[in-house]
Amino acid sequence: MVPGCSLLLAGAVLLSSSVQAIDTIPTDVMDRVRANAIASSSKSWENGTLARAITELDHLSISPFEPDFLPPWSNNESSAALSTLAFDALASKVEEFGFLSLDGSWRTTVNGTNLQLVPDGSAGDPASLGEVVIWANQTGQIFREPGKYSIAAESEAYYITTLAPRTSDGAISHRTDDVQLWSDFMYMVPPFLAYYAAMTSNTTMMKDAYDQCRLYRQYLKTDSGLWKHIQLGRSGQDPMNWGTGNAWAAAGMMRTIAIMRNSPLNSQYTTEQADLQIWIEEIMLGAFSHQLTTGLLHDYPDNRTSFPDASSTALFAATAYRLSAYGLSSRWVPFAEKAYANISAQLQASSDGWLAPVVNPLAWGVRGSESPEGQSFVMLMEAGRRAWRLAGSTNETGPTGPLEEDESQTVPASS
Template sequence: MRGSITLIAAAAAFACAAPLASDSTPLPNSTIALVKQRLSETGTDTWTSGTHMEALLELDYPELSVFSSATYPPTSTAPPRAVQSIVASWAAKRPSWTNELAYDNGGAAADPAALGVGWLVAAAFADDATKATYLDQVAKEARYILKSVPRLPDGAISHRPSGEAVSLWADFVSMVPPFLAYYGVATQDQSLVSEAVNQIKLYRKHLQAPSGAWEHIYGGDVVDGGLWNTGNGWAAHGIVRVLATIKNSQYKDDLADEAEQLASWATEILTVAFSKLKSDGFLPNYYGSSTFSDGSGSALLAASAYRLAQLNGTQSEYILDMAATIRSAVNNHVDTSTGWLAPVVGIWNELSGNEAAMVVDNMTTGDDSAFNFLELTRTQRLYGFSIWSFTFPFPLRGRIPADLAHGPVERSLVAGFGLSLLGAISYVRKQEPIFAVLYVVGVVCAVVGTGFLFGFKRQVNMMRDPVRQYAAAVFLLCVALTWMYVFAISIKIHSLSTSKRARAPEGQAFILLLETAWRDYSAGTYA
């Protein structure tokens, strides 16, 4: 097994050095109510809504959760009103022509599948007409995932849709396999449950690092080989949900070997993740390359640990001790007046537009395709620049005066917004002082560049060629607007990274998943 030696060593070291916690205090109902309220207000994405419904099933309708029973239709007679409401909301805005449960132009192919389990549960309590509609929509979603979404040659289904390069994201494991497994139970199709296990196996093959933790993204246009904390949480929790579905279904005997494998794979992730536990009780955003604490992914991993113990997949005391430590930290960092958890890495929720998120996502991985109208590339000659180049949405090739192309304006501006953005991004990711210094240097350069920009007005006015004068003026204007746009983003990033205003809606669901998993484990409710 890849990374087995590292895992054994980590486990041994952790058993000796890990801090212990045995907080037996439940999260107050008033705080839970606030957490649920914040989640309802902000959890508008498909993956967040899917996780929201899973949390509600486990917390408010436990008899409908796969951790209690995976039989379908459910034996409970109490309708899950909150889950039904969420499904009805998505169903009302679902385009009739799509095969997915929800359509998000440019979104991931896997994310709508996160709604699948809640959709099936809602169907079981709906009137005949609505039930037929819901079941038909779920069937289309399953066919779309299995037949239309591209795959790697070995059969691993892409997280991204057709038309894009095949890309495997750790997030996928919480979106698709739990849905396929539950749908297989609902339709009495064991092959679907087996395919859920197979997809986890294939994703593990491609994403697992030598340490045993999972990388975030493999393949495609955006590659993130970092060991992202929340990505490992998505993977671990998806695995234990499929494990619970198998152990609480009619296929528990036929798929006993697969269940054992799943428990082992989840343990691999938890062992490495918990070896990174910080003194504040949280795990870092990225293992080995970040000191920024992430309460969101930490909560999901702790919930996975309790669920794994509940399913008898592990009896490891140190894993449970670390889960208890994380739970105490999470509960202590939930604002009792608002319900928000901090610190988290949901910085992009308060930024407008997708460009900012894509700039950061790709800036940190070396992909320059995300720079919407700004392209920073190494080139021999473009618009008179020898190293850095600007690409504008209008033809100015050959019209940029050489004296403008090599003056202090563009150098200061390029250095300014380049360094400030890079510094802010890097500081968010790694929280190292050197990146804060880089950010300050960028600010200074940008301010100097702005001064040069105003001083350049006279030179522009002295040009006698109207075309060159116009081109120069437009050029300077675009440089200024570009700088202001990117610099404003960098300021937003920097301020959010060091404040409690960062929000992660899915993290609210993770709080509920953790609290419910702990309660079930503490009550001795075993599968």
């Protein structure tokens, strides 16, 4: 186990007081946020993130943050949105093999990428869809044939653990055609490995979920606690500490903790969970030390020349609430509440339900207009905050550097 948080937080400045109580985002506003997320998400990671957000916000009984999230599930736990996401994930397989041929023949394909849930240049992103496919398989939400698509999730797990490129020490590549590590990977793959391991009581795969977090941290962590965005590979590296990439990493490790804790394998992985918490808090400290007075973070948190980004800020806030709701740490709640207040005000001030300002998800240093993943991040933030409130709304003071001034103190309008 790595050194404790007492060393991590040494020398930090304490906030003088907790933030004041903030009203929740109104239901009609969240409805617009959700509708935009569903309408705009199309990429594998967007749909996988959306599926997890819908689960956490609307279907708590199957959320891995709940104690009894594992099957058997009731067929009455239906969701048109989740069913559509699962069906879309399998559409290419259905077209290639037919409804009645989804069997082990997937493994006989020459190109291992055919084993992925969806064809993708990323080795990691399709794994984010694994949980919703498992749910649809178990409950018969696709064609009302329970068990029909178990091979789909199994083949995805087989590809990730056996065929995807790796570094010499075992870190799974985020890309299919090169060994390249992205901080984004942390939200896509370790939670899926942990989820599949919990479903099948696979201790080897659960350990691999942890090991991927450990290895990625070794490659990407900087002295500030923040992680570099993209390392290794022939081209396309991003050695800077991209905000969304760091938020992906922290949220992915938080989700992995939840799955470990609520699985039958919990007692075997208490040390690993403690490590994951420390690694999350390293990132949180590195990010929130640069929180703007508006509550937002820069697109690159430690680069004041980059623009404020509500997208990554929302996902950081979601993780802060989950840490507190789980009784692990409430020191980040004041920062989350400051972020929540800004995002809530912006969404209520707009009429269309789009989060702003946001980074272009496909151009990391460029301001965007609409972000599908950003919409899902708001849903994850709201779900996390609801869990925090149900757990008693613990609201401690927390460590940070001085808040940075933003050039614009007004609530940003939707673009």
